[in-house]
Amino acid sequence: MYVAVKGGERAIDNAHAWLAEERRGDTSIAELSVEQIREQLGLAINRVMAEGSLYDPDLAALAIKQSRGDLIEAIFLIRAYRTTLPRIGHSHPIDTGKMACDRRISATFKDVPGGQVLGPTFDYTHRLLDFKLAAEGELPEAPIRETEAQDMPRVTDYLNREGMIQTEERTEGTPPDLTRQPMEYPANRPLRLQALTRGDEGFVLSMAYSTQRGYARNHPFVGELRIGKVAVEMDISALGFSIDIGEMTVTECETVNQFTGSKSEPPQFTRGYGLVFGQTERKAISMALVDRALRWKELGEDNVGAPAQDEEFVLAHSDNIQATGFLEHIKLPHYVDFQSELELVRKLRAEVMAASQKEAAE
Amino acid sequence: MTDLTPDQKARQAWLSLLAKSPPAALAEHCDALGTLPDHTWLQPPETGAVMVRGRTGGTGAPFNLGEMTVTRCALTLETGEVGHGYVQGRDKSHAQRAAVVDALMQTDRANEVRRAVLTPLETAMIAAKSARAEKAAATKVDFFTMVRGED
Incomplete structure (x- = not known):
């Protein structure tokens, strides 16, 4: 017997409304713009583009905002979006x-x-928290030097x-x-x-x-x-x-x-x-x-x-x-699966109990 | 692909420049051209993905690195020229402007369009590139050897 269960709709809608509110956080603090995320959280953007497998910094920034900074969730959003895009073609291998x-x-x-x-590397930094970043302020410009051809x-x-x-022999062909x-x-x-x-x-x-x-x-x-x-x-x-x-x-x-x-x-x-x-x-x-x-x-x-x-x-x-996807799906309702497991364990227990009672009686 | 004619090479260069141009900059320079000419769509703007490839070891066999967003369109001016727009990203009006510029570059307004749109875009791109290169050059290590031990 298969029993469809309904009734979560209102709870789900309310959960998502609360999620939106929690995402925004304290409204007395200025809201982050997608552009701010794109420009100031560049390495998070890069990770989302690389693992989302879609190079588009604006989309990655939007995904990070929507996912409240959960980068795997953001990557998930990008992967889902890219499936909606028609494939225009492929590039020459980049040089x-x-x-x-x-x-x-x-x-x-x-x-x-x-x-x-x-x-612009983190190497050779001392990995000490820089409290100057907690205060607003102008940055000195990065030094420049004439380039040599x-x-x-x-x-x-x-x-x-x-x-x-x-050697890496150059070959062509469709990968x-x-x-x-x-x-x-x-x-x-x-x-x-x-x-x-x-x-x-x-x-x-x-x-x-x-x-x-x-x-x-x-x-x-x-x-x-x-x-x-x-x-x-x-x-x-x-x-x-x-x-x-x-x-x-x-x-x-x-x-x-x-x-x-x-x-x-x-x-x-x-x-x-x-x-x-x-x-x-x-x-x-x-x-x-x-x-x-x-x-x-x-x-x-x-x-x-x-x-x-x-x-x-x-x-x-x-x-x-x-x-x-596979890991997190186990938190979703498995009531029927579990019901059958429950029945099975009850039956096994009953059999074991019966056997041991019989043994004791003999 | 076979060798390109000088005209094709020139078009390849401006299309490549337009594809990489910042949308706001192209829009601003296009304003200098006045109202954009009427056109009919051959292919209205469409955003899609291009699979970008790399090579194993940088020089070996091709492999799929991941996709990038590209928006493209094609249009015809009333005078018959066909313009193609291919731009990075998802901005449809950006692709439209690129296609109009491509079409206008085939008309007698080519010099005006080059002056008002292409040259400033190229200048800005070269300036941005060299500003980055100069910052990189400032982080180049100048090794020197310390002489130590007894003389």
Whole structure:
């Protein structure tokens, strides 16, 4: 028998009305505008765009406001919105070599051509609360310096000259798209990278950390980390040529990893790769470490049974919207399921009781 | 794609500039052109998503990085020129203005439009880019070596 239960409507409406009021908070405090969130909570915006898998800072700001700052809820809103958008097409692969870098550092070569450019970083801050920020005040302008017309070649290209590092051969072709086809295992590297770049920052970070602590250790160095703007170019069929359809800030991390060689490969350095929307450095480094760990098979390394080597484990649990959807659904009414469990446990108890009474009687 | 003609290259450049322009700036510069000419829609403004790709290791095989919002439209002026508007984001009037500018650039008002709209947009874009580059340059590390130990 299936019994539909109704009656929550008024309670739900009232709960949502109260939610709106709580979202606004104390009305004697000025309300946050979407523009203020976009401009002043930039790194939250970046995380929502990266994991929501949609580059649109205004939408991310709106989602953060609506979700009261719960970033996973905001990512959920963005994911839901993007399903309503028609797919106009796909871009050419972005050329990160032509990035206008805000930041570009290498942990492997001090004197890398183009230099070590720190950019607007939290690194080297003392992590002491700055109470000046609690008071309103004008900021001094950031210092400037004349720019030199100097290329910023990839650090890995630099190593390639000696043949010391595995190369990334340029290929073309249509990559798989997990937003269009269900995930299939084994996944190829492009599919893994798509899953990782939109994966939960905390999860990807922890997976990366596990490799550093010894679960499939791969000795990573940050060969290069760069953050900046790239143009996004797309073919327009009506025009018969491509144009830039926009530009975006991305973070790219290339790790250089020790590799002692295998049957097919001589000892050389290998690579892990991270590329993420926005200024999202922790995520990009994490992604590169996990990417490298997942490449054990193609590099002929041993599977040591580490979680970060288990592609299905990593990719099936990296998406925080899938995870939270399944996790949070268990708080919704399961009255009928539970009723049947209750019946079952009662029956089992009755059987056990009857058996033990019979035993005692004998 | 095959080699482009000089006309196509020029159009590619202004369409790319318009796509990346801030909506408020384009609107302001378009005001200088007076009332925008009448046009009929070939394709009214539509917001959609473009899947942006990257390459493994920066140079290898393509992979899907994530989507971005883009708004596009196409229109015809009364004099027959077809204008395409492709802009980043979800602003439909921004796409419309871009398409009108694209169409006008194919008319005898091209010089006026370049002066009033494209040149100021480009100047502002270059200025913003170099202001950021100068701030980045100020954070470049100048290493120096400390000599230590006995002489």
